[in-house]
Amino acid sequence: MTRTAIITGSTSGIGLGIAEAFAAEGFNIMLNGFGDADEIEATRAELDAKSAGTVAYNGADMTKPDQIEQLVLQTEEQFGAVDILVNNAGIQHVAPIEEFPISKWDAIIAINMSSAFHTIRAALPGMKKRGFGRIINIASAHGLVASPYKSAYVTAKHGIVGLTKTIALEAAQDGVTVNAVCPGYVLTPLVEGQVADTAKARGITEDEVKNDVMLKAQPTKEFVTVEQLGAVCVFLSTEAAASVTGVSMPVDGGWVAQ
Ligand code: NAD
Secondary structure, X not given: OOOEEEEOOOOOHHHHHHHHHHHHOOOEEEEOOOOOHHHHHHHHHHXXXXXXXXXXXXXXXXXXXXXXXHHHHHHHHHHOOOOEEEEOOOOXXXXXXXXXXXXXXHHHHHHHHHHHHHHHHHHHHHHHHHOOEEEEEEOOHHHOOOOOOOHHHHHXXXXXXXXXXXXXXXXXXXXXXXXXXXXXXXXXXHHHHHHHHHHHHHOXXXXXXXXXHHOOOOOOOOOEOHHHHHHHHHHHOOHHHOOOOOOEEEEOOOHHHO
8 A cells, every 4th residue: 555645844854855765665745845846846756756656746835724734635635645744844043032033933833833733633533534644743852952042943842742742642542653753953954044043143153053053962973864864754654663652752863862
């Protein structure tokens, strides 16, 4: 049976890496995220060629509950099921709270946290009915520990960890697992953007941010890769992972072990 996965925010970075890993396993995939329409279509076609399944795209805006519901409904209509839901879309803003724009707070809470409430709310009934589901929330090491100047992000990611545990309990007897993956730093466009902002907030150079702030927290002194995260998500999607639920798994080079 070909399983179907929705991956939110999969036009870039970690989401795209997870899509690559699922394509290699032959899943049907519903891509989602923003970007240049031609580039997205090229990505979709490339993944479609790699996967034994079919790869489609829906551009739902994760700040809009009605579009999120349509994303789930369209996927169920096209593929007959949503077996795997990866809540990955996210944005970042780095600033001291006194200077934190209210609009950025609202956007981060909506995209990084509330969107997962809306996708799960729409997808869980079908998973329960079919007796199989895998919900994977891409949280962060910042879902488990804090750093200064990231008030909205740390709040949203801690919220996602709480949502993960709650829905794991609600779905435990229905063949549905709910887990969070908590990456350390991955060099994606989201992090590249943060380097400059953090340099400004802390009054240091961009190299100092990479080496002394980001990798300072990671004992391995290596950035996490999207391939490593894709492999973890593939494992969580298997039958073998049926008893792994309610877990928030750090993939962070030892960051939160300290
Ligand atoms: P990225 O900027 O490379 O990708 C973000 C994706 O989300 C893109 O596809 C973008 O189009 C999409 N997106 C943004 N706003 C959206 C919206 N309103 N509706 C739909 N899609 C939207 O970022 P990334 O680094 O790959 O981050 C992906 C996830 O991983 C985020 O939740 C992030 O918090 C988390 N994360 C990243 C790191 C890291 O170091 N990069 C570490 C821990 C957790």
